[in-house]
Amino acid sequence: MLAFTIRRLFEAAIVMLTVALMAFVLFRFVGDPINQMVGQDTSLAEREELRERLGLNDPVLVQFGRFIWNAARYDFGISYQVKRPVTSLIAERFPATFELALTAAFFAILLGIPMGVYTGIHRDSWLSKLFLSVSLIGISLPTFLIGILLIYVFAVQLGVLPSFGRGEVVRIGGWTTGLLTASGLKALILPAITLGLFQMTLVTRLVRSQMLEVLRTDYIKFARARGLGDRAVNFGHALKNTLIPVITIIGLQLGAIIAFAIITETVFQWPGMGLMFIQAVQNADIPVMSAYLLLVAFLFVLINLIVDLLYVWIDPRVRIYGREA
Amino acid sequence: MPETPALSVRNLRVEFPTRRGTLVAVDDVSFDIAPGEVLGIVGESGAGKSLTGTAIIGLLEPPGRVAGGEIVLNGQRIDNLPREAMRHIRGKRIGMVFQDPLTSLNPLYRVGEQIIETIRAHLPMSEREARARAIELLIEVGIQGAERRIDGYPHEFSGGMRQRVVLALALCAEPDLIIADEPTTALDVSIQAQIIQLLKRLCQERGTAVMLITHDMGVIAETANRVAVMYAGRIAEIGPVREVIKSAHHPYTRGLMGSIPSIEGTNDRLTQIPGSMPRLTAIPKGCAFNPRCPHAFDRCRRERPDLMPVDHSLAACWLVAPQSAEARS
Ligand SMILES: Nc1ncnc2c1ncn2[C@@H]1O[C@H](COP(=O)(O)OP(=O)(O)OP(=O)(O)O)[C@@H](O)[C@H]1O
Ligand code: SF4
Numbered sequence: 001m002l003a004f005t006i007r008r009l010f011e012a013a014i015v016m017l018t019v020a021l022m023a024f025v026l027f028r029f030v031g032d033p034i035n036q037m038v039g040q041d042t043s044l045a046e047r048e049e050l051r052e053r054l055g056l057n058d059p060v061l062v063q064f065g066r067f068i069w070n071a072a073r074y075d076f077g078i079s080y081q082v083k084r085p086v087t088s089l090i091a092e093r094f095p096a097t098f099e100l101a102l103t104a105a106f107f108a109i110l111l112g113i114p115m116g117v118y119t120g121i122h123r124d125s126w127l128s129k130l131f132l133s134v135s136l137i138g139i140s141l142p143t144f145l146i147g148i149l150l151i152y153v154f155a156v157q158l159g160v161l162p163s164f165g166r167g168e169v170v171r172i173g174g175w176t177t178g179l180l181t182a183s184g185l186k187a188l189i190l191p192a193i194t195l196g197l198f199q200m201t202l203v204t205r206l207v208r209s210q211m212l213e214v215l216r217t218d219y220i221k222f223a224r225a226r227g228l229g230d231r232a233v234n235f236g237h238a239l240k241n242t243l244i245p246v247i248t249i250i251g252l253q254l255g256a257i258i259a260f261a262i263i264t265e266t267v268f269q270w271p272g273m274g275l276m277f278i279q280a281v282q283n284a285d286i287p288v289m290s291a292y293l294l295l296v297a298f299l300f301v302l303i304n305l306i307v308d309l310l311y312v313w314i315d316p317r318v319r320i321y322g323r324e325a
Numbered sequence: 326m327p328e329t330p331a332l333s334v335r336n337l338r339v340e341f342p343t344r345r346g347t348l349v350a351v352d353d354v355s356f357d358i359a360p361g362e363v364l365g366i367v368g369e370s371g372a373g374k375s376l377t378g379t380a381i382i383g384l385l386e387p388p389g390r391v392a393g394g395e396i397v398l399n400g401q402r403i404d405n406l407p408r409e410a411m412r413h414i415r416g417k418r419i420g421m422v423f424q425d426p427l428t429s430l431n432p433l434y435r436v437g438e439q440i441i442e443t444i445r446a447h448l449p450m451s452e453r454e455a456r457a458r459a460i461e462l463l464i465e466v467g468i469q470g471a472e473r474r475i476d477g478y479p480h481e482f483s484g485g486m487r488q489r490v491v492l493a494l495a496l497c498a499e500p501d502l503i504i505a506d507e508p509t510t511a512l513d514v515s516i517q518a519q520i521i522q523l524l525k526r527l528c529q530e531r532g533t534a535v536m537l538i539t540h541d542m543g544v545i546a547e548t549a550n551r552v553a554v555m556y557a558g559r560i561a562e563i564g565p566v567r568e569v570i571k572s573a574h575h576p577y578t579r580g581l582m583g584s585i586p587s588i589e590g591t592n593d594r595l596t597q598i599p600g601s602m603p604r605l606t607a608i609p610k611g612c613a614f615n616p617r618c619p620h621a622f623d624r625c626r627r628e629r630p631d632l633m634p635v636d637h638s639l640a641a642c643w644l645v646a647p648q649s650a651e652a653r654s
């Protein structure tokens with residue numbers, strides 16, 4: 001178990017280093033940072049002096065080492081655009097994205113799993129067919145279209161929910177939350193549905209197909225033959241056996257939710273990291289871009305690590321494998 | 326007065342409604358099993374053996390359904406019970422053993438958890454009491470170090486050991502009947518005999534009736550008291566095991582036993598029955614066996630024979646009908 005964890009941590013470190021390399025290459029070779037930072041009238045000597053001060057004349061390897069070292073200490077330099085440390089920009093934006101992504105994920109899981117179980121057990125009921133048709137919409141429509149549709153119906157036509165922004169937020173330490181005010185919660189609804197709909201349908205369909213498969217197995221037949229009740233069979237025995245692939249997908253999708261938040265945040269003008277990233281791209285604000293890249297990659301790796309550890313917790317067969325490895 | 330049979334099946338009929346008409350997979354099947362008796366069920370693949378067992382325990386998968394007949398367990402009719410009542414019969418009064426012990430147990434739960442869960446579904450016991458009983462059962466089915474192994478997962482057990490666990494599960498509420506559907510087919514040859522012996526001993530000690538479905542005539546010869554031979558959803562012959570094996574009355578049974586004795590009663594060479602069993606969609610008129618039967622005559626193609634008494638058995642063949650002497654000449 002320990003060896004398993006250590007090996008996973010090691011792999012995670014490799015992935016992070018690779019991403020860091022990409023972020024660094026981006027940082028260094030996309031345009032000249034000096035040009036971004038100074039005005040037209042800066043003299044060549046001044047530019048050279050700045051270049052020297054920023055360490056841009058050092059050997060590439062030294063610069064990469066410094067980049068890693070700084071990133072590991074959570075220091076991504078100064079934004080070209082707003083001339084403030086990137087980390088403080090992220091600190092301002094992260095809570096918005098985090099709350100949005102988490103709400104979307106909860107929406108996807110809390111609705112997707114029961115719908116998947118229901119449609120798996122009651123294959124031919126009309127409600128199952130309704131769920132599946134709705135989920136087809138979720139899969140086939142692009143995110144921005146869903147967002148615009150929701151805005152049109154609930155903000156423009158019905159006027160019951162806001163179409164942009166976070167509403168009122170409460171500041172708790174360094175964290176701003178929209179979860180404590182009515183307007184904040186209302187503002188969260190449409191973006192969270194938009195962001196989570198695809199994942200919800202994915203979870204529904206995955207749980208359904210897994211349930212169908214598991215319900216055919218011998219051990220489910222045997223569980224029934226032992227006289228266990230429907231609840232015990234469907235939830236205790238069947239659902240648990242569907243969890244491994246479901247957790248994998250949910251884990252991967254959690255990363256995707258954070259990454260796709262870019263689109264949703266743009267549609268709803270949600271003041272999160274995705275919107276920050278889009279603005280950074282428009283202004284070639286490379287420190288912000290590479291910080292975003294590293295952060296998203298870090299979240300992906302972290303989630304994967306958690307998923308792997310969850311496997312071990314759920315499936316005793318992996319436990320054995322992990323012990324031997 | 327004869328004792329009540331543990332299981333009595335009367336004119337059981339299992340149907341599958343399909344788009345192209347109704348398939349009759351089990352047709353007019355009747356038999357009894359006495360307490361402590363082992364009834365072997367044999368027949369080619371697709372004869373309806375498993376479906377008969379599945380129908381008895383009430384686990385037919387829709388659209389399959391019991392379309393007729395009665396199933397009586399220890400005097401109580403069970404084929405028309407409501408769902409919830411039937412659930413309490415399963416596992417408590419009828420235990421089941423499937424073919425493949427590797428897949429019968431849920432891989433994610435400890436062996437003990439699965440036994441305790443089953444015990445507590447049927448008997449009013451605390452977790453502790455159920456655990457103690459589970460350990461007793463595991464010892465009884467011959468698991469070494471049961472106190473320790475009860476906390477093992479199925480993948481930590483060998484195939485033979487898992488089938489012992491499955492036996493413990495089937496027996497955990499002291500059922501009246503055990504349905505064992507090819508309980509040793511998936512096992513290593515070297516341990517098949519042990520498992521069958523164990524099954525037989527445990528059931529005899531308890532007076533549990535056993536419905537033993539198998540392809541293995543050796544197992545039948547050693548274990549069963551009586552045998553039912555199934556063909557295309559019907560019973561072709563049913564009788565005491567020695568009679569069915571040594572001097573079968575139905576030509577199909579004789580073929581199944583691996584040799585076709587000539588009419589004079591002397592054994593010829595060993596032959597397999599030529600041809601194969603008809604599909605459910607194409608069961609021939611008259612005796613379902615007639616296209617493959619070396620003795621078929623006119624009547625066999627016109628009329629379907631019902632089970633008729635002959636010696637200590639019943640056979641569904643015109644050859645054993647009282648007037649068959651003329652027919653044969
Ligand atoms: N869901 C179904 N729909 C239609 N026909 C079915 C269905 N399930 C089983 N059958 C048919 O019922 C017949 C009997 O099947 P059953 O499983 O009882 O055979 P069996 O005697 O146990 O054979 P085996 O020795 O291979 O286990 C087969 O011909 C099979 O094709
Ligand atoms: S009834 Fe006729 S066809 Fe059928 S087994 Fe007897 S002799 Fe053969």
Ligand SMILES: [Mg+2]
Pocket residue numbers: 374375376506
């Ligand atoms: Mg079968």
